[in-house]
Amino acid sequence: MSAFLLSQILMGIAVCFDLVSFQFKEKKNIIKCFICAVILISIHFALLEQWTGAGLMALAALRYFTSLYTSSKKMALLFCISTLVITFFTYAGLASIISCVAALIQTVATFSNNDKRLRQLMIMGTSLWLTHNIIIGSPTAVLLEAVFLSSNFIGYYRYYLKPAKTAEQM
Template identity: 50%
Template sequence: MSVFMISQLLIVIAICFDLMSFQFKQKRMIVTCLSVSVLLTSIHFALLAQWTAAALMLLAAVRYIVTIFSYSKRLMFLFLAANLVLTVVTFGGLTSLFSFAGGSLQTIASFSKSDQRLRQIMMVGISFWLVNHVLAGSPMAVMMESLFIGSNLVGYYRFYGMKLSS
């Protein structure tokens, strides 16, 4: 099996965790599923030599675990700074910028105390990752983010109806 096919298989597994994540109401369950998903996605990007995305996803796995225990704004700023450093060190062009934007928005989202706010900001961050995946040429990652947005919207509707903010 080729490296590319292995990378795509890892995304299929990550998709399962993504789809589950936003069907939970408790933030703890959401971010636990997300941490597994982004760890698999990090390996996926390493196999594709997309180093910024791989590094930011690995950092995101750690970040999600940290946010189970803390909402500290200091930690949020530490993770945002780490996003910037990793992006500069691994910079590879336009995909790095989209990875950085998506990772930074998802960092802000994951430190939200409210699952509703987490969902709202996460959807914007997902959009940047979706563009990154298109540019990186990973069809399964594009599908993953598309399903992730859909799952997030379904979960949002289930728990909050059509209300857009609170």
């Protein structure tokens, strides 16, 4: 099996985690899905020799795990600095810049104190990862981010935009 095919299979599995992630209301459940997905995504990027993406996704797994226990702004800063360091040492052009900005936005999202802000920032970060994945030419990575974005929009609608039923409607 080629590295490309294996990378696409791993992304397919990651899509499953992203499909369900934003259907949860509790931030901890959302984050647990993220951890599973980003580990697979990191391996995917490594198989494609996209080292900035691989490093940033490996860091994201650690970042998400840490965020289960703290929303410390100092930890967010540490992960932002780590994102910049990884990008510096793996820089390979436009894809590296886009993934760096996406990771910085998602770091702020991860350490936010409420799921509404998490969802809003994830929409921005995911849009950048979608662009990154188009540039590197990974079809399942594009699919993953499109599904992730759609799932986030659906969850956001369900929890924040859908009109609540009043007593009269019940």
